[in-house]
Amino acid sequence: MPAAMSNPDDPGRPEWADRARRVAHSVRRGVLAHTLRNDGGYLSQACSSAEVLATLYTRVMRLGPSEGPAEPRHFPGAPGPGNPAAFTGAAYNGPRAPDLDRFVFSPVHYALVLYSVLIEVGRLGRDALDHFNRDGSTLELIGAEHSPGHEVTAGSLGQALSQACGIALARRLRREPGRVWVFMSDGELQEGQTWEAVSMASHYRLDSLGVLVDANGQQCDGAMRGVMTVEPIADRLRAFGAEAREVDGHDVAAIAGAAEAPHPDRPLVVVCRTDPCRGIDLLRERGGRKLHYVRFTSLEERERYEAALAAWSEDPCRS
Amino acid sequence: MQVVTRPHARNMVRWAASRPDVLVLSADLTGSCEADDFQRAFPDRFFSMGMAEQNMMGVAGGLAREGFFPFVHTFAVFVCRRPFDQVAMSIAYPNLPVRLLGFLPGLTTPGGVTHQAIDDLALMRVLPNMTVLECGDATEVESVLDVAQSVDGPVYIRMLRGEVPRLFDPAEPMELGVHRTLSVGTDVAVVSSGICTEEAMRAVTLLRSRGVSATHLHVSIIKPFAAEPVVEAATRAKLGVVTLENHSVVGGLGSAVAEALAEAGAGARLVRLGVQDTYAHGASRAHLLREHGLDALALVGAVERLCGERLGVSADDLAAVELKTPGRGSDTEDL
Numbered sequence: 001m002p003a004a005m006s007n008p009d010d011p012g013r014p015e016w017a018d019r020a021r022r023v024a025h026s027v028r029r030g031v032l033a034h035t036l037r038n039d040g041g042y043l044s045q046a047c048s049s050a051e052v053l054a055t056l057y058t059r060v061m062r063l064g065p066s067e068g069p070a071e072p073r074h075f076p077g078a079p080g081p082g083n084p085a086a087f088t089g090a091a092y093n094g095p096r097a098p099d100l101d102r103f104v105f106s107p108v109h110y111a112l113v114l115y116s117v118l119i120e121v122g123r124l125g126r127d128a129l130d131h132f133n134r135d136g137s138t139l140e141l142i143g144a145e146h147s148p149g150h151e152v153t154a155g156s157l158g159q160a161l162s163q164a165c166g167i168a169l170a171r172r173l174r175r176e177p178g179r180v181w182v183f184m185s186d187g188e189l190q191e192g193q194t195w196e197a198v199s200m201a202s203h204y205r206l207d208s209l210g211v212l213v214d215a216n217g218q219q220c221d222g223a224m225r226g227v228m229t230v231e232p233i234a235d236r237l238r239a240f241g242a243e244a245r246e247v248d249g250h251d252v253a254a255i256a257g258a259a260e261a262p263h264p265d266r267p268l269v270v271v272c273r274t275d276p277c278r279g280i281d282l283l284r285e286r287g288g289r290k291l292h293y294v295r296f297t298s299l300e301e302r303e304r305y306e307a308a309l310a311a312w313s314e315d316p317c318r319s
Numbered sequence: 320m321q322v323v324t325r326p327h328a329r330n331m332v333r334w335a336a337s338r339p340d341v342l343v344l345s346a347d348l349t350g351s352c353e354a355d356d357f358q359r360a361f362p363d364r365f366f367s368m369g370m371a372e373q374n375m376m377g378v379a380g381g382l383a384r385e386g387f388f389p390f391v392h393t394f395a396v397f398v399c400r401r402p403f404d405q406v407a408m409s410i411a412y413p414n415l416p417v418r419l420l421g422f423l424p425g426l427t428t429p430g431g432v433t434h435q436a437i438d439d440l441a442l443m444r445v446l447p448n449m450t451v452l453e454c455g456d457a458t459e460v461e462s463v464l465d466v467a468q469s470v471d472g473p474v475y476i477r478m479l480r481g482e483v484p485r486l487f488d489p490a491e492p493m494e495l496g497v498h499r500t501l502s503v504g505t506d507v508a509v510v511s512s513g514i515c516t517e518e519a520m521r522a523v524t525l526l527r528s529r530g531v532s533a534t535h536l537h538v539s540i541i542k543p544f545a546a547e548p549v550v551e552a553a554t555r556a557k558l559g560v561v562t563l564e565n566h567s568v569v570g571g572l573g574s575a576v577a578e579a580l581a582e583a584g585a586g587a588r589l590v591r592l593g594v595q596d597t598y599a600h601g602a603s604r605a606h607l608l609r610e611h612g613l614d615a616l617a618l619v620g621a622v623e624r625l626c627g628e629r630l631g632v633s634a635d636d637l638a639a640v641e642l643k644t645p646g647r648g649s650d651t652e653d654l
Contacts, residue, residue, distance in 0.1 A: 108433075144601065155431055155434060219369075220348055228368065
């Protein structure tokens with residue numbers, strides 16, 4: 001864990017928090033740039049989750065240095081007995097060791113956000129996004145277990161948490177002190193499997209499990225309250241036996257505090273309440289239009305996003 | 320060749336307008352499965368189920384038991400994989416008239432292994448009572464609902480979305496028990512389905528110019544499978560049979576053809592083109608069709624293996640083949 005050094009400009013605010021906010025700010029910028037380059041993309045997910053993922057990578061998770069190549073490798077072929085070359089993207093989260101943490105990334109359509117975070121924290125090369133969504137690349141639009149930072153194949157949403165429970169159970173059997181962190185989206189709470197996993201984690205008192213949910217209230221069809229509500233999320237989780245904490249998902253100190261406070265004998269779920277337009281106010285002008293995958297509907301709209309990118313401040317405090 | 324934009328979206332509204340018992344269920348993929356026009360036209364008959372497919376299949380079974388016709392819209396992987404048990408026990412076993420519309424067949428999506436249905440036909444074929452249909456063009460997208468509705472039991476429809484080519488005359492809709500005969504020849508029999516038929520049409524056209532004549536059958540009724548026309552075509556073909564499908568070679572069209580030939584005692588050689596018992600990854604459709612040998616060039620290669628000689632056909636030659644839009648006034652002879 002980083003040393004809690006104080007900040008010379010503001011002694012009350014630790015340096016890690018400034019770094020986390022800078023990472024989040026750069027991630028939004030990078031995802032906006034790629035959304036423009038690809039003429040569409042999962043942009044609102046960067047807006048909602050940038051601080052959550054940045055806090056995980058800069059503060060919360062105990063990870064060793066990346067063991068993945070800065071220049072991402074090509075798709076090695078599907079795993080199988082005839083393909084010893086197959087690999088996972090977990091190498092970017094550092095080596096496996098009993099006292100180190102593991103990271104399981106569930107909503108893999110957020111892949112570009114994760115690739116961008118890995119770049120900003122120095123785990124993936126600066127130019128890696130040149131490979132994004134190219135034929136034969138591991139930096140797929142929707143990530144899979146060969147994609148940097150990914151360890152399981154989770155694009156059929158709601159499957160990663162159960163796999164993380166299995167990993168946490170295995171680590172307990174081996175008496176490993178390291179934790180298992182899971183990043184999820186709130187839409188996944190609609191899948192029955194998610195609740196089967198929470199039941200299991202509670203039943204087996206998997207208190208090494210920490211889940212951070214990006215509760216941005218959005219899904220493919222639009223606002224979740226109109227599609228199929230999952231509220232009250234925290235009360236439902238508590239009824240299933242989890243330790244549920246709700247925080248402002250853009251407040252890095254609050255996220256870290258909730259993730260780091262002890263929760264003996266219970267799995268932890270931090271419900272991070274987030275804004276799918278955070279940092280890119282232009283998205284608010286879409287009104288009732290869906291935010292899941294942003295497409296520009298006119299040249300004029302596209303030009304306004306380009307202007308927003310050109311005017312991007314380097315300072316997160318001015319964003 | 321004509322390309323039709325979102326044919327299902329429009330057709331679903333038109334078709335359901337006079338059928339008040341038709342309902343649409345969707346699991347958070349409403350626009351992605353072209354059910355959004357229906358949702359706007361008939362909001363009282365549209366039900367958002369959220370991202371919860373297992374429950375959705377049970378709900379569809381309950382609605383069907385009460386006399387409604389639920390048309391379940393989601394991606395093919397989410398019809399066939401996660402809720403397989405629910406489809407089998409809540410829909411197929413009681414033989415309920417639920418229509419399951421599976422979008423993004425095979426390698427048509429860059430969404431990667433989790434979104435690519437390479438096994439849906441196998442999974443649905445194996446279920447007793449299930450009828451399995453696959454659309455190959457806009458005409459079939461526009462006529463498949465009639466075919467499905469004529470079946471007194473569950474139907475799985477492998478559906479196309481977005482920009483869909485029109486290969487077949489709108490006056491010749493999809494029909495139960497019938498394969499389309501797209502050309503007649505004596506050297507090889509080509510049996511194709513879904514998006515692969517367009518590829519096969521290009522290859523068959525060029526093969527003819529290289530002196531190889533093919534009987535080309537397009538299959539849209541995967542189950543129940545009409546064996547006789549396939550056996551006939553195979554018997555006529557001197558070199559053998561090639562199947563081409565946007566699916567695993569296990570359990571889909573290639574398997575259905577193999578079963579038909581074996582049961583008839585037709586000793587024809589058979590080359591099954593399709594996904595060769597592997598998983599794919601996220602990439603463009605053209606890249607994936609080439610990588611997995613599902614395109615026109617792969618079909619030419621298979622015919623070359625059967626006849627033991629090179630035919631001198633390049634990918635550029637195949638891309639240059641012009642497919643005409645069929646219908647009144649067009650020259651369907653030249654397919």
